[in-house]
Amino acid sequence: KNQVEQSPQSLIILEGKNCTLQCNYTVSPFSNLRWYKQDTGRGPVSLTIMTFSENTKSNGRYTATLDADTKQSSLHITASQLSDSASYICVVSVPVRSNNNDMRFGAGTRLTVKP
């Protein structure tokens, strides 16, 4: 079972609407949680990074929340634009030595924004 579960798998919304993507994880302990945006055929681009002590982080129209007690995170997109169409990936990292990769990737939510 994947340690990072995202929902929904896909989502279609109209331009200008808001939406919220969910990420539930079982990774414990964890050092940080990141949300990435991945356009089709491109590499992921970081949107937000939160440590376990942070419960919200904003980046423009993107706002991520984190509840470390319930192991849930959400990514809220406000006033969606056509360019927001992409996959949004939740990544949870465990504490390791610097430069060691121990990221757990969610499968992503595919968002489509329609005019």
Place this chain on the structure above:
Amino acid sequence: GAVVSQHPSRVICKSGTSVKIECRSLDFQATTMFWYRQFPKQSLMLMATSNEGSKATYEQGVEKDKFLINHASLTLSTLTVTSAHPEDSSFYICSAPWDSVYYGYTFGSGTRLTVV
């Protein structure tokens, strides 16, 4: 910000040939580079970790003789898919850590490999 340049973005090769994918860190030193593979509608799967000046570490199930990784300098890591087969067709992405505080990672733009 930290940038990893990945080339080529797309490549089509014949079965049995080899393909080299390069990832360069442009404005920082990447002592470590992670190589991922991504199938359509699936998440990134770690294939191997390369460290400058030493042998790469491969994840279970990844053939090290098929996916050759070289990390000869602090700014360049390469992945060579040898004797490619159609089942090797996939999206390959590299990533390097650049932020020691948040363990920030920057990803390359990916390489779409199609083996015909």
